[in-house]
Amino acid sequence: MRIVVLTGAGISAESGVPTFRDADGLWEGHRVEEVATPEAFVADPALVQSFYDARRAALAGVEPNPAHHALARLERALGEDLLLVTQNIDDLHERGGSTGVLHMHGELLSALCAGCAARSRWEGPLAEAPDCPGCGEAALRPDVVWFGEVPYQMERIFGALDAADLFVSIGTSGAVYPAAGFVQYARRRGARALELNLQPSDGTLWFNEARHGPASELVPAWVD
Numbered sequence: 001m002r003i004v005v006l007t008g009a010g011i012s013a014e015s016g017v018p019t020f021r022d023a024d025g026l027w028e029g030h031r032v033e034e035v036a037t038p039e040a041f042v043a044d045p046a047l048v049q050s051f052y053d054a055r056r057a058a059l060a061g062v063e064p065n066p067a068h069h070a071l072a073r074l075e076r077a078l079g080e081d082l083l084l085v086t087q088n089i090d091d092l093h094e095r096g097g098s099t100g101v102l103h104m105h106g107e108l109l110s111a112l113c114a115g116c117a118a119r120s121r122w123e124g125p126l127a128e129a130p131d132c133p134g135c136g137e138a139a140l141r142p143d144v145v146w147f148g149e150v151p152y153q154m155e156r157i158f159g160a161l162d163a164a165d166l167f168v169s170i171g172t173s174g175a176v177y178p179a180a181g182f183v184q185y186a187r188r189r190g191a192r193a194l195e196l197n198l199q200p201s202d203g204t205l206w207f208n209e210a211r212h213g214p215a216s217e218l219v220p221a222w223v224d
């Protein structure tokens with residue numbers, strides 16, 4: 001059984017990471033789409049840096065929950081037959097024990113050089129980050145995919161969706177594309193689709209089955 005799992009902010013909600021819907025899409029009064037865009041980074045880099053510095057710092061205060069741990073068990077059981085794709089930029093899947101996580105929207109603990117595109121691990125405020133280890137330019141930006149930018153590893157994701165027997169969506173509202181379109185794509189390729197979410201997502205009608213409730217209960221119940 002080849003499975004593709006897609007997770008969103010809802011899987012980290014019970015760990016204390018606010019979802020986008022929680023803050024009704026606002027951060028410090030800014031619409032997320034306003035601070036998570038390349039245009040915003042050009043217009044006000046300090047505002048954007050502080051947005052991500054705040055989320056990076058908050059990681060120290062949260063822990064993976066039973067849903068993250070259950071997916072790590074599933075990975076150990078299925079090996080290559082599982083692809084875990086996340087829209088989340090936190091590191092809770094990895095801290096929950098998952099090793100092959102595909103972060104399609106990037107990672108908070110990674111910095112990207114806007115000059116030479118070199119990547120480097122960075123845990124602290126980006127404003128204090130050293131110059132790029134690749135080209136020496138002081139052009140490090142958060143290694144996240146902003147609105148209007150192409151998500152990471154799309155070929156690998158569509159390749160896995162082509163071969164999938166089952167597509168499972170966990171803790172996502174299905175409001176942001178191209179991730180929100182994966183269920184339609186998978187169904188058209190003949191896969192079954194299962195939704196595990198607190199409430200019906202925008203794409204819930206595309207799923208063969210939907211179970212609604214907290215991920216910390218639904219995911220272990222599905223995996224074990």
Ligand SMILES: CC(C)NC(=O)[C@H](Cc1c[nH]c2ccccc12)NC(=O)[C@H](CCCC/N=C(/NCCC(=O)O)S[C@H]1O[C@H](COP(=O)(O)OP(=O)(O)OC[C@H]2O[C@@H](n3cnc4c(N)ncnc43)[C@H](O)[C@@H]2O)[C@@H](O)[C@H]1O)NC(=O)OCc1ccccc1
Binds near residue numbers: 036
């Ligand atoms: C707002 C939306 C309409 N905009 C888009 O989709 C745009 C494109 C677009 C613009 N206009 C359009 C009009 C129509 C269609 C599309 C568009 N998309 C883009 O720009 C993307 C780039 C999008 C990525 C942006 N970066 C993120 N994050 C990283 C940064 C950061 O994090 O700061 S997106 C970010 O928001 C999204 C938030 O969604 P969720 O994770 O689902 O969270 P949300 O809060 O919405 O929902 C939480 C859910 O959990 C549930 N829940 C809550 N608690 C629990 C619980 N305890 N248990 C279980 N479930 C729970 C809730 O019920 C809820 O359903 C995530 O993807 C997250 O990564 N790029 C692109 O399109 O490039 C071209 C392209 C096209 C095709 C192929 C290639 C390229």
